[in-house]
Amino acid sequence: MKKVAIYARVSTDRHQTVENQLRQLQAVGERLGWVVVAVHTDAGISGAKGRDARPGFDALLRGIARREFDMVAAWSVDRLGRSLQDLVGFLGDIQARGIDIYLHQQGIDTSTPSGRMMFQMLGVFAEFERSMIRERVMAGLNRARAKGIRIGRPPMEPKLVRQIQEALAAGTGVRAVARQTGASPTTVSRIRQDMLPEQPVAAG
Secondary structure, rough: EEEEEEEEOOOOOOOOOOHHHHHHHHHHHHHHHEEEEEEEEEEEOOOOOOHHOOHHHHHHHHHHHHOOOOOOEEEOOHHHHHHHHHHHHHHHHHOOOEEEEEOOOOOEEEEOOOHHHEEEEEEEHHHHHHHHHHHHHHHHHHHHOOOOOOOOOOOOHHHHHHHHHHHOOOOHHHHHHHHHHHHOOOHHHHHHHHHHOOOOOOOO
8 A cells, every 4th residue: 555645735825625635635535545644734834935934844854854655745746836846856855765746637656657757757847947048047157247237246346345454454253353343354355365464485
Protein backbone atom coordinates (compact mmCIF):
# COMPACT_ATOMS: atom_id res chain seq x y z
CA MET A 1 0.00 0.00 0.00
CA LYS A 2 1.35 3.42 -0.98
CA LYS A 3 1.67 5.89 1.92
CA VAL A 4 0.64 9.35 0.71
CA ALA A 5 0.81 12.89 2.06
CA ILE A 6 -1.79 15.29 0.65
CA TYR A 7 -1.02 18.99 0.32
CA ALA A 8 -3.68 21.63 -0.46
CA ARG A 9 -3.36 25.41 -0.69
CA VAL A 10 -5.55 28.33 -1.70
CA SER A 11 -4.71 31.99 -2.18
CA THR A 12 -6.97 34.80 -0.99
CA ASP A 13 -7.83 35.63 -4.61
CA ARG A 14 -9.04 32.13 -5.47
CA HIS A 15 -12.58 30.78 -5.38
CA GLN A 16 -11.26 27.24 -5.02
CA THR A 17 -11.28 25.98 -1.42
CA VAL A 18 -8.95 23.69 0.49
CA GLU A 19 -11.92 21.40 1.18
CA ASN A 20 -12.64 21.00 -2.54
CA GLN A 21 -9.03 20.05 -3.25
CA LEU A 22 -8.93 17.58 -0.36
CA ARG A 23 -12.22 15.97 -1.40
CA GLN A 24 -10.99 15.35 -4.95
CA LEU A 25 -7.61 14.03 -3.83
CA GLN A 26 -9.11 11.74 -1.20
CA ALA A 27 -11.49 10.35 -3.85
CA VAL A 28 -8.48 9.58 -6.06
CA GLY A 29 -6.77 7.95 -3.09
CA GLU A 30 -9.73 5.68 -2.44
CA ARG A 31 -9.79 4.66 -6.10
CA LEU A 32 -6.05 3.96 -6.27
CA GLY A 33 -5.75 2.38 -2.81
CA TRP A 34 -3.63 5.04 -1.14
CA VAL A 35 -3.06 5.11 2.60
CA VAL A 36 -3.21 8.81 3.46
CA VAL A 37 -0.79 9.29 6.37
CA ALA A 38 -0.65 13.12 6.41
CA VAL A 39 -2.76 16.08 5.25
CA HIS A 40 -1.12 19.53 5.13
CA THR A 41 -2.94 22.72 4.15
CA ASP A 42 -2.25 26.44 3.72
CA ALA A 43 -5.31 28.67 3.38
CA GLY A 44 -5.13 32.24 2.10
CA ILE A 45 -1.40 32.07 1.40
CA SER A 46 0.23 32.84 -1.94
CA GLY A 47 2.35 30.16 -3.58
CA ALA A 48 5.04 32.79 -4.09
CA LYS A 49 5.67 32.82 -0.32
CA GLY A 50 8.59 30.85 1.13
CA ARG A 51 8.22 27.86 3.43
CA ASP A 52 8.55 30.07 6.53
CA ALA A 53 5.24 31.76 5.57
CA ARG A 54 3.53 28.48 4.63
CA PRO A 55 3.32 26.26 7.75
CA GLY A 56 1.55 23.46 5.89
CA PHE A 57 4.20 23.36 3.18
CA ASP A 58 6.95 23.53 5.81
CA ALA A 59 5.44 20.51 7.59
CA LEU A 60 5.28 18.69 4.24
CA LEU A 61 8.98 19.37 3.61
CA ARG A 62 9.88 18.06 7.06
CA GLY A 63 7.95 14.88 6.33
CA ILE A 64 9.78 14.54 3.01
CA ALA A 65 13.15 14.93 4.75
CA ARG A 66 12.18 12.11 7.16
CA ARG A 67 10.73 9.98 4.32
CA GLU A 68 7.47 9.54 6.18
CA PHE A 69 5.54 8.70 2.99
CA ASP A 70 5.98 7.32 -0.52
CA MET A 71 4.13 10.00 -2.48
CA VAL A 72 3.03 13.65 -2.28
CA ALA A 73 -0.37 14.41 -3.81
CA ALA A 74 -1.50 17.92 -4.76
CA TRP A 75 -4.50 19.19 -6.71
CA SER A 76 -2.33 21.14 -9.17
CA VAL A 77 1.33 21.97 -9.73
CA ASP A 78 0.68 25.66 -8.89
CA ARG A 79 -0.59 24.64 -5.43
CA LEU A 80 3.01 23.73 -4.57
CA GLY A 81 4.46 27.04 -5.80
CA ARG A 82 4.38 29.71 -8.48
CA SER A 83 7.95 29.62 -9.82
CA LEU A 84 8.51 26.82 -12.32
CA GLN A 85 12.20 26.78 -11.43
CA ASP A 86 11.42 26.31 -7.72
CA LEU A 87 8.84 23.64 -8.52
CA VAL A 88 11.27 21.58 -10.57
CA GLY A 89 13.82 21.90 -7.77
CA PHE A 90 11.20 20.67 -5.29
CA LEU A 91 10.18 17.78 -7.53
CA GLY A 92 13.84 16.85 -8.03
CA ASP A 93 14.44 16.84 -4.26
CA ILE A 94 11.55 14.51 -3.50
CA GLN A 95 12.49 12.14 -6.31
CA ALA A 96 16.05 12.03 -5.01
CA ARG A 97 14.55 10.69 -1.76
CA GLY A 98 12.55 8.07 -3.66
CA ILE A 99 9.23 9.90 -3.17
CA ASP A 100 6.79 10.20 -6.08
CA ILE A 101 4.43 13.06 -6.90
CA TYR A 102 0.79 13.04 -8.02
CA LEU A 103 -0.62 16.22 -9.57
CA HIS A 104 -4.35 15.87 -10.20
CA GLN A 105 -4.99 18.66 -12.71
CA GLN A 106 -1.92 17.90 -14.82
CA GLY A 107 -2.48 14.14 -14.67
CA ILE A 108 1.10 13.55 -13.52
CA ASP A 109 1.97 10.49 -11.44
CA THR A 110 5.72 9.88 -11.35
CA SER A 111 5.22 6.32 -10.20
CA THR A 112 4.17 5.58 -13.80
CA PRO A 113 6.31 5.77 -16.99
CA SER A 114 4.07 8.44 -18.59
CA GLY A 115 4.16 10.49 -15.38
CA ARG A 116 7.96 10.37 -15.29
CA MET A 117 8.04 11.57 -18.91
CA MET A 118 5.79 14.53 -18.03
CA PHE A 119 8.03 15.32 -15.07
CA GLN A 120 11.07 15.44 -17.35
CA MET A 121 9.20 17.82 -19.65
CA LEU A 122 8.70 20.17 -16.67
CA GLY A 123 12.49 20.29 -16.35
CA VAL A 124 12.79 21.29 -20.02
CA PHE A 125 10.27 24.11 -19.53
CA ALA A 126 12.10 25.29 -16.40
CA GLU A 127 15.37 25.56 -18.31
CA PHE A 128 13.53 27.47 -21.06
CA GLU A 129 12.15 29.87 -18.44
CA ARG A 130 15.64 30.47 -17.01
CA SER A 131 16.96 31.22 -20.50
CA MET A 132 14.13 33.66 -21.20
CA ILE A 133 14.75 35.46 -17.90
CA ARG A 134 18.46 35.81 -18.69
CA GLU A 135 17.65 37.19 -22.16
CA ARG A 136 15.16 39.72 -20.74
CA VAL A 137 17.64 40.88 -18.10
CA MET A 138 20.45 41.33 -20.65
CA ALA A 139 18.12 43.15 -23.07
CA GLY A 140 17.04 45.49 -20.26
CA LEU A 141 20.65 46.25 -19.31
CA ASN A 142 21.57 46.94 -22.93
CA ARG A 143 18.61 49.33 -23.33
CA ALA A 144 19.60 51.15 -20.15
CA ARG A 145 23.21 51.54 -21.32
CA ALA A 146 22.05 52.79 -24.72
CA LYS A 147 20.05 55.52 -22.93
CA GLY A 148 23.08 56.47 -20.85
CA ILE A 149 21.62 55.12 -17.61
CA ARG A 150 24.32 54.18 -15.14
CA ILE A 151 24.34 50.50 -14.15
CA GLY A 152 25.42 49.72 -10.61
CA ARG A 153 25.87 51.78 -7.47
CA PRO A 154 26.04 55.57 -7.83
CA PRO A 155 29.46 57.07 -6.96
CA MET A 156 29.91 58.49 -3.46
CA GLU A 157 30.09 62.22 -2.93
CA PRO A 158 33.77 63.29 -2.66
CA LYS A 159 32.88 65.25 0.49
CA LEU A 160 31.59 62.07 2.17
CA VAL A 161 34.69 60.13 1.11
CA ARG A 162 36.93 62.80 2.65
CA GLN A 163 34.86 62.75 5.83
CA ILE A 164 35.29 58.99 6.12
CA GLN A 165 39.02 59.22 5.40
CA GLU A 166 39.53 61.92 8.04
CA ALA A 167 37.61 59.91 10.66
CA LEU A 168 39.64 56.79 9.89
CA ALA A 169 42.90 58.75 9.97
CA ALA A 170 41.90 60.03 13.42
CA GLY A 171 41.72 56.42 14.64
CA THR A 172 37.94 55.98 14.67
CA GLY A 173 36.81 52.39 14.11
CA VAL A 174 35.03 51.19 10.98
CA ARG A 175 31.62 50.67 12.60
CA ALA A 176 31.77 54.00 14.42
CA VAL A 177 32.64 55.80 11.18
CA ALA A 178 29.77 54.02 9.44
CA ARG A 179 27.34 55.20 12.14
CA GLN A 180 28.65 58.76 11.99
CA THR A 181 28.53 59.10 8.20
CA GLY A 182 25.63 56.83 7.25
CA ALA A 183 27.87 54.76 4.96
CA SER A 184 27.85 50.98 5.14
CA PRO A 185 30.64 49.23 7.11
CA THR A 186 31.65 47.50 3.86
CA THR A 187 32.13 50.87 2.13
CA VAL A 188 34.12 52.25 5.06
CA SER A 189 36.31 49.12 5.09
CA ARG A 190 36.98 49.50 1.36
CA ILE A 191 38.01 53.15 1.81
CA ARG A 192 40.27 52.19 4.71
CA GLN A 193 41.88 49.50 2.55
CA ASP A 194 42.51 52.06 -0.19
CA MET A 195 44.25 54.30 2.37
CA LEU A 196 46.76 51.62 3.35
CA PRO A 197 50.22 51.90 1.75
CA GLU A 198 51.01 49.25 -0.84
CA GLN A 199 53.28 46.50 0.44
CA PRO A 200 56.60 46.26 -1.40
CA VAL A 201 57.02 43.13 -3.50
CA ALA A 202 59.72 40.92 -2.02
CA ALA A 203 62.63 40.15 -4.30
CA GLY A 204 62.62 36.54 -5.42
